[in-house]
Amino acid sequence: MAQPRLHGDVLAARAREMGGALVHRGPDDAGTWVDAQAGIALAHQRLSILDLSPLGHQPMESADGRYVLAYNGEVYNFAPLRAALAAVGHRFRGHSDTEVLLAAVAEWGIEDALQRCNGMFAIALWDRRERCLWLARDRVGKKPLYYGWAGDALVFGSELKALWRHPDFDNGVDRDALALLLRFNYIPAPYCIHERAFKLMPGSLLRLDAAAAAGAAAHDPQRAQQRWWDPRERMRKAIATPFVGGDGEAAAALDAVLRDAVGLRMVADVPVGVFLSGGTDSSTVAALMQAQSAEPVRSFTIGFRGSDHDEAPLAREVADYLGTAHTEFEVDGADALAVVPQLPAMFDEPFADASQIPTAMVSRLARQEVTVVLSGDGGDELFFGYGRYQRALRNWRMARTLPRLLRHGLARLPGARGESARTGGVATLLAESGVQGIGDVYRNRVSRWRNPAAVVTGAREPQTIYHEADPLGLPGREAEAMMLADFMAYLPDDLLCKVDRTSMAVGLEARAPLLDWRVVELAWSLPQHMKLRGDTSKYLLKRVLRGYLPDAMVDRPKRGFGAPVGQWLRGDLEQWAGDLLHPADMRREGLFDADRMSAIWRDFRGGQRKWHTHLWNVLMFQAWHRHWRDCRGL
Template sequence: MCGIAGLIQYKKDAGENIRRMNERMLHRGPDDGGIYISDDGKVALGHRRLAIVDLSKNGAQPMESHSKKSVIVYNGEIYNAAEVKELLLSDAAAKGTDIGAFRGTSDTEVLVEAIEYFGMKRALSLCKGMFAIAVYDLEKGTISFARDRVGEKPLYYGNVAGAFAFASDIGCLRVVDGFDNEINTDVLDIYFEEGYIPSPYSIYKGINKLEPGTILTLNVETLETKTDIYWSMADAAKKGQSNIFTGSRKEAADELERLLKESIKGQMVADVPLGVFLSAGIDSSTVVSLMQSIAPGKVRTFTIGMEDEKYNEAVIAKEIAAHLGTDHTELYINENDAKAVIPKLSFMFGEPFADSSQIPTYLVSKMTRDHVTVSLSGDGGDELFCGYKSYNSVARVWGKAGKMPYALRKPVSSLLMNIYGPDNSSELKDKVKFAKAQYFGAKSPYEVHRMEHESDPIIKKIALKKGEAKYKCLDLPFDFLGEVNHEAMLMDMCMYHPDDILVKVDRTAMAVSLETRVPMLDKDVVEFAWSLPIEYLRSDEQGKLVLRDVLYRYVPRDMMERPKKGFSIPISKWLLEKDIRDWAEALLDKDKIRQQGLLNPDVVEKIWRDFTDRGIYRIQIWYILMFQQWMETEYRNN
């Protein structure tokens, strides 16, 4: 895992600015760094390396192809690089093409040669992995960018100081001499609803995030771009639900177990120490169980514990580790540990990001990095196997509202929302009525799922300018997949998972130079999951049925059938402690917010006072604090 950066047609000192961009993301690649500048000076590429496979200089980047017609900078891992290399060599031999001898064993070398030989789209179709790629084709005068299918690795790009700039870390773009991109106020509404900024948007105007499964091709001379989609989550979901798995539930569990083992085996390849995160949940326990079953020795497992028992899963995780026979390490954290992380968050994420589990994720990553360089995780289980309880509520609400024509529902919904919403009443009964009225006016299950995050009308009043950023999936027909739970899962896999969960894991782990890998996001696992019928995923209030079937082959059911506490922290409690409260109130100062001119100071004050004076905690408090922290430390102080 590494960091990449580049400047194309930059009019100032490209070499010096690439050096500064590399330095800004040193944490992403502390082992080595490199710079490439084309002979004409129009293309400058930078790279920071965290060496995982082939630790020698043969794996260093930027890397030229054997023919010297291509130059690559790349962040990520290709897990099936050996198979791709074998296919490449056999195909070239059959056609009598000489591609030269391989210098080393790095996946980077395989990737650049495969892209030059097969073309970007064909090469990526062969690869299984996580990646953000930039390949300069010297003959065509183009640079092709690509991002992995699910969005594990980040890539920001856009216009900076009249040049085309890109980087793994949005903070790298800020250090470019001449950066003056304004805040993108269109995204503020969606940020205060969700706590993150979804792709393709970023916090800056003119800067985008490359979408997962997408290739962007840039003409070096004209800076014109074109995009091509090589893999789509929506298409995978549609194909899967159009070709439902017809075997029994046991047969589904057999196939899922086989695919997960294959994925985990591929992701265990590394020339450095490797481990795995373990909570008390179904997802990580499944990954650990399968990993231990195929490992030659004891797997290293890592867990974070909380002193507050309401949030502590470490005790159960330790029991699971003991049952599986892993080499287990745990770390208990408290309020002081959290306070020490808060000042680092803005630099870590580079733009406002407010999933508060970012704090324990950082702390478990930091502890894990003391022992290993690579860690597998169990992310993806809830979204792929219908684990969230909210999916049931979406199905229940849409099952009632969807029976009536939208033309009849919408005016009734608007009337009731006006009754219960305009005065921002904090009465619980009015909030519930407002939410029900809002759901009644939804056009689709996707919209019901979105509305769960904005059931309080005050949220839309936090930002002064009304946002225009659009939610993903809302333009799909309500019966796109033909089953409501799957519709909600698709929305999460297109937005929440890549833009919240994967961002959180990537940024916190890379802040301590730890590579994370996610076996459940393997292409074959994802596509198989989409083919499963809902009755294999959810029954009444319990989800992830087929995933549980796999896990219970390794861990006793009674060890897992306990209330899930979640990987979270008691942020509402800690915000009332003096030190953190003083920090919060300094950021929420009414005069400061008024002077910034982005948020409504009266609304922000009401949200804070409802919490401190009346005990009404809205998650938007943390969203606002993370935005203000970013304004103070990243936006103002470049």
């Protein structure tokens, strides 16, 4: 928090209160640091993973006294960094990666230090000499970082609930961001559900001094943030310098870097486990963990009773073959009903990926035995794993047979933007044919609401990478363009957000070895035929996995980690949903077209199978909005 003109005791008290809101993220220790003259206060809640002693306490000052650091995450390659720093004269009191990170900044400067780090992190760094605050986030966006304004105070934290604790944080709903929620089920960075609040984008830095904090730059999330690692630039460079070698050489290279990435993430002074669904990604991580462990790795999965979403038998089969110490947990609609009321407080920002429910449950299960868990996140975005990629390429090839002027005309027809495009028929054909690039096709594939601003009162939908006709800007690279869009938005703001909030809600740290930057850039350098070979997606990753599992366990159709939302909304969750969608309440709140929402709810209950995808994000917002109003006493 940065707020000039406050007495030091008041600054410290506010920082402690804001930090206390995040005790679930760090239940093992707490600390605050204040410079009243500069008007800056830092608070930290610690989840002890490395160096469990008090020598890892944060906020931590650098040895020369120039820098003060509060950071969330892990620097996995801290050992070689520590050795390099010791070689040029740095001395260390403890064994934490925090102390190494501070020394790295002191030696090389913040941007160079970040370039040398392999890890996941959100950083607040105060430079006492330059009197400026640096906010930074890891390359992929594993760890979250919000910042914004509470009156005239700049506030920041890992979750919005910390910002809420400031007495002047009274920021209302950003209706434009609400439109993004309806389209995607999440709000992409840098946007946030609150006015005058933002997310720091992955791989970005934000420098704030007194002049910047008072100026317009701090209020403009696009202009103020600078990339220290740019995925679009890195992908283009990887494509320009492709991997040289055949399938065997590529599989060996991928196996080696994955094995090292997994091994780095197994380093901890606390118990470590793995989320195991039985699919390619999590099975690869589990296999590489077990190959490097002298003891059975603890693995965890969740299944749904009486549902085709149940992956528990597949995970059990993989666990038995690898010899992991496996635990599974089965849930049904009643279990989901018990979790749903907790979601607004868990996520702070409205979030509508329904797999948040099983992820919350499996996190709670794993925390009973371990403090760190590895996951398979990232495999689909790196190795062409989603079926929607293939469908989008097919539709783009079809659309390109139409003259450009005709496509322009089709794009303007009312049916091309209507919500009936979700249910098939002529509207779907219009939506897919009136496109100007692969980005337009793919946006239709990933959108829930096709025209969300039409039902959010007063909204103008902001532009995102999904609104670009060609997100990558390289002709003939449509597959890579879609994967880039997902890597920059869906991955950090949906998948990684989901895992971070549900795991940290119970004090569990989740690590994703497939998102090691070395794995990422190797994947980007691979030719497309090593990702999609005939009808086999993730071809090379599966080839690696065949070295650890039999073919029968590798060659299984993708299921995904979903949840039977439609079934639940017609069953255990129907009364909860009906209450949140009550027309009188929606009219009074004035955020949605209440009549349109009532019609969709009525149609869904009457058998329209597709509408649950529209309804879930509205319901998640309504539940969040009530929670927010309750927190503020409104």
